[in-house]
Amino acid sequence: MAFDDKTDRTDVPAVPLYQQVMDDLKGEIARGVYPAGSRIPSEMELVKYYGVGRITVRRAIEELSRAGYLNRQQGRGTFVCAPKLKRKIVQKGDVQSFSEGCAANDMVAGARLVSRTVVAATREDAAFFGVEPGCELIVVERVRTADGVPVMLENNAFVLADHPYLQTLADKDLTDNSIFALVAEHSGRAPLKSDPCTVEIALADAQAAPLLEVPVGEPLFYMEAYFTDADERPLLLGRQKIVGSRYVFDI
Amino acid sequence: MAFDDKTDRTDVPAVPLYQQVMDDLKGEIARGVYPAGSRIPSEMELVKYYGVGRITVRRAIEELSRAGYLNRQQGRGTFVCAPKLKRKIVQKGDVQSFSEGCAANDMVAGARLVSRTVVAATREDAAFFGVEPGCELIVVERVRTADGVPVMLENNAFVLADHPYLQTLADKDLTDNSIFALVAEHSGRAPLKSDPCTVEIALADAQAAPLLEVPVGEPLFYMEAYFTDADERPLLLGRQKIVGSRYVFDI
Numbered sequence: 247m248a249f250d251d252k253t254d255r256t257d258v259p260a261v262p263l264y265q266q267v268m269d270d271l272k273g274e275i276a277r278g279v280y281p282a283g284s285r286i287p288s289e290m291e292l293v294k295y296y297g298v299g300r301i302t303v304r305r306a307i308e309e310l311s312r313a314g315y316l317n318r319q320q321g322r323g324t325f326v327c328a329p330k331l332k333r334k335i336v337q338k339g340d341v342q343s344f345s346e347g348c349a350a351n352d353m354v355a356g357a358r359l360v361s362r363t364v365v366a367a368t369r370e371d372a373a374f375f376g377v378e379p380g381c382e383l384i385v386v387e388r389v390r391t392a393d394g395v396p397v398m399l400e401n402n403a404f405v406l407a408d409h410p411y412l413q414t415l416a417d418k419d420l421t422d423n424s425i426f427a428l429v430a431e432h433s434g435r436a437p438l439k440s441d442p443c444t445v446e447i448a449l450a451d452a453q454a455a456p457l458l459e460v461p462v463g464e465p466l467f468y469m470e471a472y473f474t475d476a477d478e479r480p481l482l483l484g485r486q487k488i489v490g491s492r493y494v495f496d497i
Numbered sequence: 498m499a500f501d502d503k504t505d506r507t508d509v510p511a512v513p514l515y516q517q518v519m520d521d522l523k524g525e526i527a528r529g530v531y532p533a534g535s536r537i538p539s540e541m542e543l544v545k546y547y548g549v550g551r552i553t554v555r556r557a558i559e560e561l562s563r564a565g566y567l568n569r570q571q572g573r574g575t576f577v578c579a580p581k582l583k584r585k586i587v588q589k590g591d592v593q594s595f596s597e598g599c600a601a602n603d604m605v606a607g608a609r610l611v612s613r614t615v616v617a618a619t620r621e622d623a624a625f626f627g628v629e630p631g632c633e634l635i636v637v638e639r640v641r642t643a644d645g646v647p648v649m650l651e652n653n654a655f656v657l658a659d660h661p662y663l664q665t666l667a668d669k670d671l672t673d674n675s676i677f678a679l680v681a682e683h684s685g686r687a688p689l690k691s692d693p694c695t696v697e698i699a700l701a702d703a704q705a706a707p708l709l710e711v712p713v714g715e716p717l718f719y720m721e722a723y724f725t726d727a728d729e730r731p732l733l734l735g736r737q738k739i740v741g742s743r744y745v746f747d748i
Contacts, residue, residue: 447698465698497746
């Protein structure tokens with residue numbers, strides 16, 4: 247449909263037309279009118295459909311491509327990207343794991359082990375765990391995928407003495423599963439709350455970029471979460487780098 | 498202090514040294530050992546202090562500069578940036594306004610009016626407000642500052658018929674104040690919950706960049722929040738672009 251003329255009145259400035267087209271296309275994608283992988287109508291078709299200029303349509307497509315909704319392929323057309331993940335982070339009450347978040351989005355969660363390292367706790371980390379600085383922590387680093395696409399690089403630290411199995415288990419036991427579930431199974435403890443849980447923006451560095459299959463400098467969410475269990479005992483410290491174009495927080 | 502040799506053992510890979518230095522410096526900044534505006538020790542001094550190589554120190558300083566903690570000035574040294582804002586977004590219960598968030602961080606909140614525009618509601622926005630598509634909305638756009646530094650470009654939409662004062666008030670009534678408080682005063686309604694409230698990453702475009710005093714392409718948080726009042730009636734739709742290097746979400 248063409249947009250209401252009202253938005254073009256000169257006495258009241260309007261939401262830019264390209265943004266209206268953008269919002270409408272976003273809605274169509276969300277409702278499945280244009281499903282993931284499908285090709286959207288051509289520029290000229292959209293020009294006719296919306297009753298706006300070619301520059302407006304081009305701008306809307308550019309913005310949606312930059313935001314990870316569309317993917318322009320030279321000579322082939324513009325395609326709808328796989329939907330972003332929507333995971334609800336609940337501060338109080340149950341903590342939702344990445345695996346649960348994927349399931350809620352009808353996506354298959356995967357995990358690929360990158361490294362297991364034993365490190366000496368820094369002063370900050372030691373203070374959270376209630377151990378002496380220098381105490382051994384085990385850090386499990388994994389790439390988490392949704393329907394096979396890398397979404398985050400997760401880095402979870404535990405006190406080694408409390409979770410020795412994380413060092414001795416086979417690699418395959420840390421593959422394609424929930425680490426929350428694994429820890430619960432072996433230690434009887436599950437993360438219940440994450441407080442503080444902060445989210446900043448970081449850029450993909452030379453280590454993270456290839457693992458996440460994004461260019462160096464790609465903007466990422468950097469999440470730091472201090473998880474405690476049902477007894478309010480510190481359980482793990484999670485530091486996650488999440489691909490911005492593949493993720494939406496619902497907070 | 499020099500880092501424990503344990504972290505250099507060859508049999509167990511360690512958290513990279515530059516990251517340990519980074520974490521330690523971040524801690525010192527957080528504790529006020531190096532207050533905002535102060536110069537941190539020189540590269541050579543840090544090399545001695547941490548007992549690590551110059552490349553390691555340089556990398557740590559680079560990462561902290563990129564993350565907005567430090568600011569290197571050619572020939573003058575490296576300085577601590579003003580702290581990021583930490584605002585608690587609470588999904589249930591009271592909604593914290595930007596002004597309250599600043600106060601909690603001992604920062605002075607400011608607001609500069611960019612525009613007031615009347616637009617026709619898109620299908621999506623109309624569905625939230627429970628009005629017909631095309632119904633007039635008033636969109637108030639302001640730059641929000643903390644201690645004078647632009648932090649976000651806020652874009653709040655209301656149903657014009659319910660909030661006519663937003664069109665008639667003087668510009669100064671929308672300057673350096675909380676729009677939540679203003680709306681409560683004039684309509685008797687306050688935002689109580691924001692659900693959904695999603696956070697994505699976007700890049701600063703040519704409109705937002707100069708207003709936020711960042712380069713075009715700078716990564717921003719893009720937050721979309723659907724606010725309802727105490728009677729669960731839709732009140733406003735907030736779309737905010739927040740400078741990543743000046744903001745931390747605590748969720």
